[in-house]
Amino acid sequence: MRVAIIGAGITGLTLAHELLKHDCTVTLYEAAPRAGGELGTVSVNGEPVERFYHHLFTHDQLMIDLANELGLGNRLEWPEPEMAFYTHGRVYPFTSPLDLLRCSALSPWARFRLGLGTLLLQRREDFGTFEDRTAASVLPSYVGQESFETVFKPMLRAKFSDHWNDVSMAWMWARLRSRARTRTPNKRRERLGYFRGSFRVIVDALLQSVQARGACVRLGAPAEAISFGGHGSPAVSIGGVAVEADAVVATVGLPVIRRLLPEAHQGFASELAATSYVGACVVLLELREQLSRFYWTNIADRDLPFAGLIEHTNLVDRERYGGSTLVYLSNYLPRQHELFGLDDGTVVDRLVGSIAHVFPRFHREHIQEAWVSRDSVAQPVIETGYQRRKPAYASPIPGFYICNTSQIYPEDRGTNYNVKIARECVTQLLGDRVALVRR
Ligand SMILES: Cc1cc2nc3c(=O)[nH]c(=O)nc-3n(C[C@H](O)[C@H](O)[C@H](O)COP(=O)(O)OP(=O)(O)OC[C@H]3O[C@@H](n4cnc5c(N)ncnc54)[C@H](O)[C@@H]3O)c2cc1C
Secondary structure (H helix, E strand, O other), X not given: OEEEEEOOOHHHHHHHHHHHHHOOEEEEEOOOOOOOHHHOEEEEOOEEEEOXXXXXXXXXXXXXXXXXXXXXXXXXXXXOOEEEEEEOOEEEEOOOHHHHHHOOXXXXXXXXXXXXXXXXXXXXXXXXXXXXXXXXXXXXXXXXXXXXXXXXXXXXXXXXXXXXXXXXXXXXXHHHHHHHHOEOOOOOOEOEEEEOXXXXXXXXXXXXXXXXXXXXXXXXXXOOXXXXXXXXXXXXXXXXXXXXXXXXXXXXOHHHHHHHOOHHHHHHHHHHOOOOEEEEEEEEEEEOOOOOOEEEEEEOOOOOOOOEEEEHHHOOOHHHHOOOEEEEEEOEEEOOOHHHOOOHHHHHHHHHOOHHHHOOOOOHHHEEEEEEEEEEEEEEOOEOOHHHHOOOOEOOOOOEEEOOHHHOOOOOOOHHHHHHHXXXXXXXXXXXXXXXXXX
């Protein structure tokens, strides 16, 4: 079977990796000059680092298995970094349960409610009725209004921007469960995974493996359209030429898929518009000086122009980057937000001025280099009732499949679940093929 895959991020590469185990002929079309998508990297003193911050959780078993399968298991390291949150002009450590007890940003009663409510939610085995209720309507009854306003509401805003009020409680439940499961056995800290050499090692190993097994990977080859020929075979247009396949799998975001589909299928394309997205605009800074001891600082202050400050070199030793400190300023924003239209220098200027509010030891002269990365389809908004709206792998158009982050539910989207959906999609595709041949 000839399969054309649109997009060579982790999903597209894993699809190819799995399909090649089943005697398929695979072609990958990637718009960018390099494979990797959101796992793309830059080089700091010769060491690659992701444009968008990345780590794994201890229960991201599918990614761990994939790393082992590719001979990269020994590249995974599991540091136990410190976390914090910034509110009302102060940074509060937020790593351990003891930090919660000491957190004077909350009243003692609010701390108690937060600890108890979170524990109750983490112990719940399934999301049940949370599917149809928003996190904003359920959380206050578990953690109290004060903790919701101080901790959870800024967290929801940080991830879903203006859509924070629409997010399903099922998503929040899955996220809380996930964070609890990645704690050390004594529950004091979270243990997070990172590849020596960055997530690029996984991308490169997958790329080499699929190419060695005969996949054709066309980089710098954006799919311009998907068409369906006289015999119903799907085709992908590249450089004005339609290349036929038995199946086409699109791993790109739903708004991109809608643009690629032909006029005749705009009815289906408009169904895909039911899922909204927020974009990500992330600045990575190489600094001369360390900022703090924290890996992750949630910014619960709407006056600051970023929602997360992630000091990567408190997860990975800065010596690996020639002694430089690496800091990400993170923002999820509406897709039309002006930051997506501004040049890189202006974006950096807008954001870095506020770092000193959080960590006063920061000075602009510490910046050695800055990179701005944007992705306008970074995060699907997981609204209530999402289970019913989630796109299926097999679309109603014969031979056309969708496999992208919009199908990750209720878990927070991440590489582990990209591997999961890729495997599920391959099972579906092969099953459909067998059924077609038997007919
Ligand atoms: C800020 C941020 C932080 C994250 N942190 C983590 C983390 O800590 N841990 C974790 O596990 N995950 C994390 N993720 C999520 C993870 O990066 C994604 O789930 C994963 O990389 C998505 O892979 P993908 O292949 O589905 O999509 P993408 O990586 O987006 O790949 C899609 C590919 O399609 C290509 N493309 C687009 N249009 C076309 C076209 N017309 N023709 C051909 N190709 C096209 C793109 O160039 C891209 O390479 C994070 C993501 C972001 C944005």
